[in-house]
Each structure stands twice: as structure tokens, then as C-alpha cells.
Amino acid sequence: MMRALPFAFGLLLLILWEAVVRLNDVPPYIMPGPLAILIALKDNAPDLLAGLAVTLEVTFAALILAVVTGVLIAVLLASSPAAERTFFPYAVFLQVTPIVTVAPFIIIWVSNIFAVLLILAWMAAIFPIISNTLLGLKSVDGNLRALFRLYGANRWQTLIRLSLPACLPYFLGGLRISGGLALIGTVVAEMVAGTSGTRSGLAGRLLEASYRLELATAMACFALLSASGLAIYALMQMLSRRLLRHWHESARLEN
Amino acid sequence: MTAGVTLRGVGKTFAAGIEAVAPTDLTIAPGSFVSLVGPSGCGKSTLLRMIAGLAAPTIGTVERTDDAVGFVFQSPTLMPWATALANCALPLRLAGNADDARATEALKRVGLGGFESVYPHALSGGMQMRVSIARAIVTAPRLLLMDEPFAALDEITRFRLNDDLLALWQQNRWTVVFVTHSIREAVFLSERVVVLAPRPGRIVADVKIDLPSIRAPAMRLSHAFTDQCARVNAALSAGEDAA
Ligand SMILES: Nc1ncnc2c1ncn2[C@@H]1O[C@H](COP(=O)(O)OP(=O)(O)OP(=O)(O)O)[C@@H](O)[C@H]1O
Numbered sequence: 136m137m138r139a140l141p142f143a144f145g146l147l148l149l150i151l152w153e154a155v156v157r158l159n160d161v162p163p164y165i166m167p168g169p170l171a172i173l174i175a176l177k178d179n180a181p182d183l184l185a186g187l188a189v190t191l192e193v194t195f196a197a198l199i200l201a202v203v204t205g206v207l208i209a210v211l212l213a214s215s216p217a218a219e220r221t222f223f224p225y226a227v228f229l230q231v232t233p234i235v236t237v238a239p240f241i242i243i244w245v246s247n248i249f250a251v252l253l254i255l256a257w258m259a260a261i262f263p264i265i266s267n268t269l270l271g272l273k274s275v276d277g278n279l280r281a282l283f284r285l286y287g288a289n290r291w292q293t294l295i296r297l298s299l300p301a302c303l304p305y306f307l308g309g310l311r312i313s314g315g316l317a318l319i320g321t322v323v324a325e326m327v328a329g330t331s332g333t334r335s336g337l338a339g340r341l342l343e344a345s346y347r348l349e350l351a352t353a354m355a356c357f358a359l360l361s362a363s364g365l366a367i368y369a370l371m372q373m374l375s376r377r378l379l380r381h382w383h384e385s386a387r388l389e390n
Numbered sequence: 391m392t393a394g395v396t397l398r399g400v401g402k403t404f405a406a407g408i409e410a411v412a413p414t415d416l417t418i419a420p421g422s423f424v425s426l427v428g429p430s431g432c433g434k435s436t437l438l439r440m441i442a443g444l445a446a447p448t449i450g451t452v453e454r455t456d457d458a459v460g461f462v463f464q465s466p467t468l469m470p471w472a473t474a475l476a477n478c479a480l481p482l483r484l485a486g487n488a489d490d491a492r493a494t495e496a497l498k499r500v501g502l503g504g505f506e507s508v509y510p511h512a513l514s515g516g517m518q519m520r521v522s523i524a525r526a527i528v529t530a531p532r533l534l535l536m537d538e539p540f541a542a543l544d545e546i547t548r549f550r551l552n553d554d555l556l557a558l559w560q561q562n563r564w565t566v567v568f569v570t571h572s573i574r575e576a577v578f579l580s581e582r583v584v585v586l587a588p589r590p591g592r593i594v595a596d597v598k599i600d601l602p603s604i605r606a607p608a609m610r611l612s613h614a615f616t617d618q619c620a621r622v623n624a625a626l627s628a629g630e631d632a633a
């Protein structure tokens with residue numbers, strides 16, 4: 136019952152929207168109703184799905200790259216206070232820099248458009264992975280550390296058997312944020328890079344459609360992107376639950 | 391083979407300037423069972439960690455004749471992502487031994503046969519503590535250091551584990567250093583009870599327990615036992631009055 140509430144509310148909004156548009160005869164190039172958007176989605180389905188595929192490809196490639204490099208960087212930073220002192224400010228720098236402002240340079244330096252998008256989305260996604268994993272690595276229980284020392288564990292064993300598992304909940308918390316950021320980064324990058332043609336992503340198509348005042352198609356793109364963002368979040372949530380279900384509070388509260 | 395411990399002028403002052411342990415001399419003979427008792431905050435845990443080599447003394451030297459140490463922390467200190475068996479087998483696996491038979495055996499010894507694949511969160515506090523004890527004995531250490539291992543347990547379980555620990559000790563003749571705040575527990579288990587006083591932590595009495603070396607459970611009710619408890623209690627009170 137309670138689960139249905141947000142859906143019922145959404146449906147109500149859509150009906151209201153459709154009614155306002157119809158009753159006031161709003162032209163579709165100003166504001167299409169939800170039905171018109173649905174029709175645009177159906178009519179342009181192959182085209183839009185191809186665009187979505189391109190966007191998601193970049194998003195996931197960037198996310199995977201951010202996970203691999205982010206965890207590596209966090210492990211390096213955690214290995215010595217001097218390393219953290221020296222390099223963490225630059226991670227923060229990466230985080231606070233709006234990627235839109237870096238895009239023009241990357242576009243000049245890198246010719247491959249996929250690589251451009253990947254770099255920008257990666258920049259958008261990496262910080263939560265670094266900062267959360269680092270926090271996790273530094274929060275390992277001191278007595279467990281002592282225990283590993285007592286039994287002569289080497290650095291590698293301590294990392295694999297203690298530090299990484301212990302920081303998993305923190306890492307997954309970062310991953311959930313980064314999943315959304317990778318998508319946002321990809322979309323922003325696509326818009327700035329101004330990709331067009333058959334290999335362009337969904338954001339590029341959204342822009343094109345809006346230039347042509349095909350607002351229904353543009354909003355269909357928008358709807359697909361939002362849905363993808365939600366799906367990515369749900370995916371990360373599921374992954375998190377699966378990995379933590381045996382031992383972590385966050386995954387246990389549910390069952 | 392068992393290991394002895396010699397502390398020479400060992401003291402620890404924390405960064406905040408708190409003198410947790412004043413320079414202390416203590417010799418623990420190989421194969422003996424020694425308890426450390428004292429009020430909360432008197433430096434028992436700190437002393438034990440220095441014996442284990444987990445904390446560096448500010449001054450003085452710690453000598454152990456052997457490095458095979460088993461340690462039971464005051465809290466269970468289990469890896470929440472690993473099963474009881476994996477937790478118990480940790481010392482073996484770190485040494486490159488993938489055979490879990492000894493870990494299974496150790497879990498049985500502490501009464502946790504059948505709980506191998508259970509995760510710590512699904513175990514009671516006492517059961518978690520017993521996994522921690524199983525982990526400490528799984529390597530058959532020659533020096534077993536225990537920090538209030540039974541403090542969180544009910545008296546029934548505690549008595550049973552006390553009896554089991556004594557049986558283990560009599561079988562293997564490991565050296566055991568046992569921290570507790572229970573006088574009765576210390577007297578029941580030990581050949582020797584070292585009494586500490588706080589601020590700064592220091593040894594105020596070293597009581598040799600005058601009881602038969604075979605300690606039957608019924609001994610807890612004997613007069614001789616009560617007498618020994620009274621001796622330790624007197625030493626504790628004297629230490630606290632002096633502080
Ligand atoms: N890491 C630390 N930093 C600063 N002070 C500490 C630290 N660990 C312990 N102390 C101080 O050292 C003193 C002794 O602590 P310790 O844990 O050894 O006591 P204890 O005898 O084991 O007490 P309890 O019976 O409550 O476990 C305490 O006063 C405590 O405040």
C-alpha cells in the first residue's frame with residue numbers, strides 16, 4: 136500500500152499535466168503533454184535507444200575506470216600520511232572543478248570523442264570513490280589490525296583480508312553516488328562536446344531535438360536519461376545489498 | 391615447549407601525558423598461569439599489550455622466549471564479513487595453511503561445533519567471545535594472553551569456560567597471562583595473582599595461590615579457596631588505599 140503511494144502521486148501529476156496542456160491548447164513546441172512525449176518516444180524508439188546505448192556505454196566505462204583508479208588511489212593515499220597530505224588536496228581540486236570548464240581543453244588535446252567523454256565522466260565520478268574508500272581504509276578496527284600484526288601478516292595479506300573487506304561498506308556508499316555522477320558527467324560532456332550524428336549519445340539528441348523545437352522528442356530523451364539514473368541507483372543499491380547482506384547493518388535492516 | 395616472559399622496568403606513558411604503567415619488573419615462568427587483577431583503568435590491558443608486542447613500552451624491555459603468542463582482546467574483535475570458521479582459521483590462513491581441520495577442532499573445544507558457517511552478527515556476545523578464544527588457541531600458542539575474556543559472560547558459562555581453560559592449560563602447559571577484574575576467577579585459575587593499583591599503574595602485590603594444582607569445580611566452595619580470595623582482596627584494598 137505505502138509502496139504504491141509515490142506511483143499514485145506521479146500518475147496524478149501526469150494526468151494534471153495532460154489536462155492543463157489540453158484545456159489551454161498549449162502548442163507542443165512550448166509544452167507537450169505526457170501522451171505526446173510517449174508517442175514521440177515510441178516513434179523514435181530505435182534512434183533514441185541507440186543514443187541511450189552510447190550514453191550508457193560511456194557512463195559504465197567511466198564508472199568502472201573510476202572504481203579501479205579510485206580504489207588504487209585510495210589505497211596509495213592510505214599507505215602513508217605523507218602521501219595523503221600531498222595528494223588528497225588534488226583529489227579535492229578534481230572534485231570542486233566544474234567539468235564543463237575543463238571540457239574545452241580536453242576536446243583540444245584529445246581527438247577521440249569517446250575518450251573525451253570518458254575522461255570528463257571519469258573526472259565527475261571518481262571523487263566519492265576516493266574519499267569514501269580512503270575513509271573506510273582509515274577506519275579499520277585497531278584491534279583487528281593489531282591481530283594481523285601479531286600473526287605476522289604482510290602488507291598484501293592485510294590489504295586483501297582486512298582493509299579491503301572492512302572498507303567495502305564505505306566504498307559501496309561512494310559507488311552509489313558515483314554511479315549517478317558518471318551519468319551526469321557523461322550527459323554534460325556530450326552536451327559540451329556537441330556530438331552529433333549516428334554515434335551521438337542521448338544528450339546530443341536531446342539538444343538536436345530542442346534546436347528543432349521537437350520538444351516532445353527532447354523530453355522523451357530527458358525521461359530516458361532520468362530513468363537510467365534511477366536504474367543505475369537501483370543497480371548499485373542491489374549490488375550493495377548483495378555484497379553486504381551477511382554482515383553489514385545497512386543491508387540487514389531490511390530483512 | 392612453553393614460553394616465559396621477563397619485563398625489565400617496562401613503563402608506558404601515552405601521548406596525553408597519562409602514565410598508564412609505571413616502570414615495572416615482572417617475571418613469568420614458562421608454563422605458569424598468572425592473573426593480573428586490579429581496578430578499571432589501572433593499566434592491565436596496556437601491560438598485556440606490551441607483553442604481546444602490540445604496544446611499544448615507553449621505557450624498559452620486554453623479553454619473550456618465544457614468539458608464538460595467542461591473544462584474546464577484551465572485546466571479541468572478529469571480522470564481521472567472515473564466518474566463525476574463517477575467523478577462527480585466520481591465524482592459520484595467514485601462515486599459508488589452508489586446512490581448516492584445526493579451526494573446526496578449536497571451535498568444538500569452545501563449544502561451538504556446528505556454528506562454523508555462522509556470521510558473527512548472528513552469534514550472541516558470549517559466543518563471539520568464544521570464537522575469539524578459539525582463534526587464540528588454534529595455533530597452539532606457547533604463550534596465551536587473555537584480556538578479561540569471560541567478563542561479558544554469565545556465571546554458568548564462565549565457570550564452564552574456566553574449567554575448560556584449566557583443562558587446556560593442564561594438557562598443554564602453555565604459559566597463560568590472564569587479565570580479570572574478578573578475584574574469584576583469578577584465584578580459581580591461577581598459580582599466581584599479580585595485583586595492580588592505578589594512577590600510575592603498578593604492581594602492589596604478587597600473591598602465590600596456595601591451592602592444589604588440580605582445581606576441581608567444587609573447589610570454588612571450599613574454605614581454602616575463600617581464604618585465598620580474602621588474601622587477594624586485602625592486597626587490592628591496600629593498593630587502592632595507598633593510591
Ligand atoms: N590509546 C590510549 N591513549 C591514551 N590513554 C590511554 C590509551 N589506552 C589506555 N589509556 C589510559 O591508560 C590507562 C590504563 O588503560 P588500560 O586500558 O590499560 O586499563 P585496564 O586496566 O585494562 O582497564 P579496564 O579494566 O577498564 O579494561 C587508562 O587510564 C587509560 O585512560
Ligand SMILES: [Mg+2]
Nearest residue numbers: 434435464537
Ligand atoms: Mg582493559
